[in-house]
Each structure stands twice: as structure tokens, then as C-alpha cells.
Amino acid sequence: MVYYRPVHNEVQLFELAAKMRLPVLLKGPTGCGKTRFVRYMAERLNRPLITVACQEDLSAADLTGRFTLEGGSTVWRDGPLTTALRQGAICYLDEVVEARPDVLTVLHPLTDDRRSLPLERLGEELHAKDGFLVVISYNPGYQSVTKELKESTRQRFVSLSFDYPPEAVEAEIVAAESGCTPDVAKRLVSLGRASRNLRAHGLAEGASTRLMVYAARLVTGGLSLPEACESTLVGSLTDDPEMSKALRELIRSVLG
Amino acid sequence: MGAPTWPPTPEEAHRLTMEEYGLSEAELGFAPAEDAEAERALLSALLFARPVRVLSHSGKQVGTTLAELQRRLGAWLRLVSGFDVKLAASDPPATDGTTLYLPIAVPAPAEPELDERLYRAMGLMQLGLLQLGFLERREVLAEIYRDWVLRSIYHLLAARVVLRHWSTRYPGIAKDLLKIPLVEKAGELRVNVTPVPRDGLPEVFIPFYSGLTVNLNWPKQPPGGAETAAAVAAVDNAPSIEAAKLVVLGRARSLRQTFARLRVGAPPIPWWIGVIRPEWILADLSRDVAYETAWMKGTSRTMELLNEAMARNAKKIPLPPQPSPERPKGLRERLKDRLLGGPPSPDLAKMPAYGPARDEAQAKAAAAAADQPPASPARPEDDGGAAYDEWDHQAGVYKVNHTRVFTPEAPAGALSSYQKVVTANAQAIARIRRRFEALRVEERWQGGLQDGPEIDLDRALIAYADLVAGQQPREDYYRRFVRQRRDLCVMTLVDLTGSTQGQVLHMEQEALILFAEGLRVLGLPHSFYGFNSEAPDRCNLWRLKGFEDGYDERTLRRLGSLRAGGATRMGAFLRHAGSILARRPEGRRVLILLSDGKPEDRGEYRGRYGVLDAAMAVRELARDNVQVHTISLRRSDGDDAWLGEIFGPGRTLSLQSVDLLPERLPELFRGLIK
Ligand SMILES: Nc1ncnc2c1ncn2[C@@H]1O[C@H](COP(=O)(O)OP(=O)(O)O)[C@@H](O)[C@H]1O
Ligand SMILES: [Mg+2]
DSSP states (O other): OOOOOOOSSHHHHHHHHHHTTOOEEEEOOTTSSHHHHHHHHHHHHTOOEEEEEOOTTOOHHHHHEEEEEETTEEEEEEOHHHHHHHHTOEEEEETGGGSOHHHHGGGGGGSSTTOEEEETTTTEEEEOOTTOEEEEEEOOSGGGGTOOOOHHHHTTSEEEEOOOOOHHHHHHHHHHHHOOOHHHHHHHHHHHHHHGGGBTTTBSSOOOHHHHHHHHHHHHTTOOHHHHHIIIIITTTOOOHHHHHHHHHHHHHHHO | OOOOOSSOOHHHHHHHHHHHHTOOHHHHTOOTTTTHHHHHHHHHHHHHSOOOOOOGGGSSSEEEEHHHHHHHHHHHHHHHHOOOOEEEEOSSOEEOSSEEEEOSEEESSOOHHHHHHHHHHHHHHHHHHHHTTTTOOHHHHHHHHHOHHHHHHHHHHHHHHHHHHHHHHOHHHHHHHHHGGGOGGGOOEEETTEEOOSTTOOGGGGGGGTTTOOOTTSOSSOGGGHHHHHHHHHHHTOSSHHHHHHHHHHHHHHHHHHHHHHTOOOOOEEGGGOOOOHHHHOGGGHHHHHHHHHHHHTOTTHHHHHHHHHHHHHTTOOOOOSOOTTOOTTHHHHHHHHHTTOOOOOOGGGOOTTOOOOSHHHHHHHHHHTTSOOOOOSSOTTOOOEEEEEEETTTTEEEEEEEEEEOOBOOOOOHHHHHHHHHHTHHHHHHHHHHHHHHHOOEEEEEEESSOSEEOHHHHHHHHHHHHTTOOOOOOOEEEEEEOOOOEEEEEEEEOSGGGTTHHHHHHHHHHHHHHHHHHHHTOOEEEEEEEEEETTEEEEEEEEOTTOOSOHHHHHHHTOOOOOSBOOHHHHHHHHHHHHHTOSOSEEEEEEEEOSOOOOSGGGOHHHHHHHHHHHHHHHHHTTEEEEEEEESOOTTTTHHHHHHHOTTOEEEESOGGGHHHHHHHHHHHHHO
């Protein structure tokens, strides 16, 4: 069973959206539990989950499918989206803004009442099986100056906003995910949260829950707390020597 | 009473002190003759020693400087507090409610570890006073403003709460703070800015200093300090911050009475604890600030001013009421300028075309430029300007030809000012250039073409498969090596309105040169203009570098000598920029606005009117295919909603410091070029 610690009413909201067959958009900073949440919901709703990590050269055919050559003859291969459609699965497009905006328009007919996908190559229109659901995620971080979701895409989704959970909950997650002591988790979380004060003021992003989990795992594995912090909270957050020093000083301030 | 003399005679000093305290001798129940000499000597030493503006730390004998630490110190303070920290230099440490002022350097010898610890402690102290709300109640500020014996007591007691607050939150900070009293150079005692000897302090003062500074000769429990010790203990034992705040004020008031009874003045404060300057926070005390400034500068009018101040105090004139709603924005800024030695704020009506030369530094720069060919006239009469409508949201109509925009050539200063910025930012420029260099690589394989010298294998395979499957294949399986010409031009507007005066202008100047140095590499057609207005029909778009200008010496001299003054007429500037861009052959036109994130200056273009006109102008530009981005330097949180309103979501980038430009600028351009 996938571990997910609900933070607000996101589980209920997602269930409702799934019941009403409404596509879902998960917004939130990196490493705050979006991917984990989708895995959890898939298991909870008892549907298969198909995940696509989006990047710039993802093409529409990569999603829907294409003919390939096999032993001299051509065979149609379903793409992940088509597979999800046929299986009634949850299709999760992670970091969707990384894909070119025009590619995402293939989602449009799937996200309204039609719930169908025209496959030109096969000359057929594929209707989604019952459990089919599109979920996309993105991080509306500072890079939104250059990367934005098209309005016509965005408006087709029910959006759930994620953020890092409250301090106590975050500590609970870190402890559960790493097996570290509550005290270690608490200290790591207070450190990590402090680093978010520098979001967009020298650091592109603060420490994510994921990064704290990593630090905690290093501690569980035998590393000392300051060392674990050094290689996660400092090393992974910045290359800027001044910012590194400030972070190191913070670690010393918090850990004593 | 004859004309006051300096220094005052002991009698005079005593009299003034009593007046200052608002006390009568009958009230105190003692005759001044009794213990006269020592008493008056003490009072006059503590209260009337001529204040000196202490500059020792900015002399040659200095330890670590603020400049060395500023960036990471700022980052660290932000990390531990979550507060939007801005740092600036002033000695002793103080705050004006938004910026923390720390000394430009700590005294020699340079001990990097220790000095940094000291800076952190000073920053924490000012930050704590702010964050815990010791400087937040107006009536308290007014009270301690009028009575600086009370102010000093209040400060010393508040300092204890601040230290305890940080120590309980962070064990590492607790350890650091414990060491501070042992740092010899931190502990110099001062009354206002005047150092006082540690020996011979009245016993009542001594309990204040436990934990703040150490003098081993002080008795732990001086017999005369019982009441002070009790106050200190009461503050230390307060169960919560809120309780502590009440205890501090209450105990400070009662100690104040005791001190008056004992006829002692303000307890001196350890240097690193800084000073509280209510007048920096309460803008409506401006008159008093003027007095104090003159007082600190020790002008010949000192005594006169002192007497006036005393007279006012004696009459117990109530403080002015809350500021009236029409109070022009930015008064505090101007006050601060004045306090820190800037000129009085310019009177818009009297302002010359390009703002007055600000201070000596600028006069000097001008002198340096004097050997250069003279700058172009600030107001070329041959340029008839161009008229633009202005949107009046209330009436819902355009005011036809309401504004007129001129594009004079900006004045050219010394070449060295440009070069200085380049030298100071060499690293950042190198970083920008490296990234822009990467963007410039426009040579790449472009696939998916209908025609070309080579086969795009991936696509060909797909097409072949389609073909075999009996489908009509797409014929886009060629590729070619392209050297792309970018169909893009960029115009940058720099805010030169009065509100940028000072630090922002400095940042803009740096940012502009970083831009210019980067864009030179990128090889896109680009231009720079500065803007400010004197009147609706006299809006200036100063040409710093037109599209047609190269980077010759004259351009560099224009780019390197930004000067601010005047008001904002954002809509007009945007519209005129649009008309310049409309003449460009490139298909995509981008306008970047570099400003301080303030929508308005003064006058009729204030508030919603200006914001909505500017928003309208941006829409007009969008219609004409000009994309507008804005970079605001120094955003104070919360006031940038209007930026989104004018420029649309995702089109604004707020930077707290120019240091971030090397990251963000290339990012922005990558997005544009794609
Ligand atoms: N609410 C949560 N419940 C359980 N684990 C969580 C939660 N939030 C974050 N995590 C932890 O953080 C890690 C990163 O989350 P992930 O879902 O990959 O982030 P995202 O997809 O938002 O970038 C997870 O692997 C998990 O360890
Ligand atoms: Mg993820």
C-alpha cells in the first residue's frame, strides 16, 4: 500500500473529480507530494496508473501511438495515452509545462464530454473506458515567466493546489518515509522550512519535502545530522558560495 | 537669560535637564545646592556632551566590512526570520521599520569569524526589535521619542527580550550570543553616538549590562542597583513575548522615574545593541528630525535648535495627530534621504528638466565630465514630440492628445562611471555573457522539414511505416543545418522618476549595464531609453542607446550616467515606445521595463488612474504585437499586485537584488527566443 499522508481535503476532491470524470490539474512546488498523491489515489480508486514524464521533445505521437516496423511489417503501437484510454487507467502527465504547448492539445477532446481520442492513423475514434482520467501536474514556480500553461489547456482542468504540508505534518512524513526519529525529523523540517525563506531571494527554490526525506534517510543510514544536511540542504540547493555559507550558518544556528 | 553658550555651564545644563525631564525641583524634593558639583558634572557629561558623528569605523583601522558580508548576511537573516530583510549602512545599528542599518565596518582588528558573528548579532537585534513589535506602537514610539532617557532604558530592556527570543528558537544562535559580551570591540558604551567610559558609571545602570557586555570590574549586585536588577529580572522572567513587551514598557517607565529622582541621565548602550530611532519610523515627526539632524551635525544653530526643542517640550505640545490620508507617499524615504545627508526632496514645479544634480559626488562626476564634449541640451526644441491619448478610466474615455512625449538624447557623463560598474560587476557580466553566448548558438539541425539537404531519419521511419501500412505519409522527413536569424528586437525602458532616487537608481544603473553588456553578445537589435515626466505635455523618453546607435564612447557615457527626477506617466511612455518599435522590421517586438516597482510618483497620475491607463497602454501594445515584460527592482512585499494588473500574469519579475540578474535575464531571453 502506497503511503500518503493527506494534508487537506485533496483525497475527497480527487475522488469527486474522478467520479464526475473531470480531469485534474495538480499545482505545486517540486517534491511536495504530487506524484505520490497520484500513485496513492490510483491505488485507492483501484485503477491502473500510467505516468508520462514530459520533456521538450515529447511529440503528440509519443502520447497517442504510431506505426513501427517490426520484421518487415508495420505494427501499430499504442502510446501511453491510448493505453490508458483502453484500460480505463489514470494517465498522469508529470511536469506538463516541459512539453511543447501544441502537443498538449491532443488532450483537449479527452477533457470534455467527448472523452474520445481521434486516431487519424488508424482512422478510428477511440472512446475512453470508464475509469479513464487525465491528471497533469506542474510547478508554477518562478520560471513561469517563460513557461506557462496555455490558457485553453489550463481551463479544462479542475485544479488542486499543493504546497509543502504544515510543519508538524511534514515532520511526520519525513519520519515515516525515512524511519528517522521524530526529533531528527523535527530538526530537519525546521531547517528545510527556513531555507524556503530564501525562495526567489537567492535560491530558486527552498528545500522540498523530498529533499528532507533524503537527508533523513542519510541520517538513518548512519551519517551525522550536519553531514546529511550539508549534502542535501546545501549541496542540492545551490552552487553559489555565498548562499552556501548562509545555509551552512543556518544549519549551525538550528542544530547548535 | 543671555544667549546660550556652548558648552553650557553646569547650572544651565542642570536647568535644561530639568526642563527636558519636565520636572520641577519642588516635585523632586531636593535643593540643587546639596550635591551640586558631581551631580551636574554627571548630567552634563551624559546629556550634553557634544555629540560626535562617529566615523571611526569607516576610517582605515577597520575590521570586516559590511560589503564583504552583505549578501550572505542578508540571506542568513532572511533564513532565520522569514523577514524580507534589506540591509544598508549606518553606524550605530538601527532600523527604520523596513531596512536594517548596520555599521559599514566593525572596528579593527579584522577577525573574520568573530566579526561575522558580531554582524549577525547586530542584525538579529534590529530584526528582533522590529519583528517582536517593540517599534510598532505609535504612542510608545512617540513617548520614547520625546524622552530619550526612557528610550535608552526601554531599549536596554527590550534588547534582553530580543536576545532571549532568538536564543530559545535556535541553539546555535544562543551559543553565538553568549560569546558576544566577550567581544571587546562590540561592547563600547555609548550615549546616543558618544562613547562614555565604563568606569564610574552610576551603580543603578550596572544591572542592565549583564549578558549584553562584560566589564569584570563591575560588581555583580551593585548595592545601588537593586531596582534596576529587579526590572531586569522581571523582564527576563516574563512568560511570553506579549507579556514581556508590557513588562518592558512598565518597568522602563518606573525606572525612568527613579532615575529622575536619582538625577541620573540616560544609561549608555553597548554599541552593538544600536540605537532606536523613532523618528525614522514615525514620519510625522519630521520637524523634530530636522532638529536632530542639525544637532548631530553640530551646526552653529545647535543651541538655538536645542532651545526651541526644549521650549516645545516644556510646553508639552502634544504630538501631531496621525498622518492625514493625503500625506504624500514616500515621505519617510525623503526623510531618510535628508537624514543620511541627501538633498531636500525636489519640488516638482521648480525642477529643472533632468532633476537637480544630487550631491557633491554628482558635482564631481560632472566636473570630471566637463573635459568631455558637452552633453546634448536637455531640451532640444527642434523635437516637437508626439502626442498620445490617455485613458481616463472613470470617464471611460480617452483624453485626446493629453500627453506629449519627447525623445531627447540623454546627457552623457564621464566614461569612467560606465567602466566602474563594469569592473565592479565583472563576474556577473561574465556569467550573463556565458549564458547569452549559449543562447546565441543558433546553428542547429532543424528537423521535420518538407525539403532539405538531408533525411531526418526519425521522421522518415515514421513516414515509411505509414506508407507500408497503407497510409498517406507526411512528407516532413528532411532536415537541414540552420543558421537562424531571429526575428526579434528588444527595447528596454528604465524608470528614471524621482521615486528611484538613491538605492534603486543605483541598482538600475547596475542592471542596465549588465543588460547592455549581455545584449551586446546576444546580437539582437536592441535599444535603451530612460523615462520621466515633468508635465503631461512634457514626458521625456531619454535616448540612452537607440536601435541605430552602436556601442561607441558616447553611448557608453550616456548609459553610465543615469539621473533621476520627475514623475511617472507610464501610459505615455509605453505608447511612445510602441510607436518606436512599430518602425522596426522585426516581426516580434519585446519591451522590457526596468523599474522600482512603484506605480506612481505624485500629481494627478496617482493611484488607480495611472495604473489603469498603463494597463490600457499595455493592451494597445499587445494588439500591435509588442510583448511587454517588467523587471522590478526592490519589491516590498504586497505592493506588486498592480504590476500584474498592468502587465498581465507571468510578465513580471521581481528582483530584490541585481545579483539575481545573471540568472534571470538569460532565463527571460531563453523564453523569448524559443
Ligand atoms: N503527503 C505526503 N505523504 C507522503 N509522502 C510525501 C508527502 N508529501 C511528500 N512526500 C514525500 O516527498 C517525496 C516527493 O514527493 P513527490 O510526489 O515525488 O513530489 P512531486 O511529484 O510533487 O515533485 C515523496 O517521495 C515522499 O517521500
Ligand atoms: Mg514529481
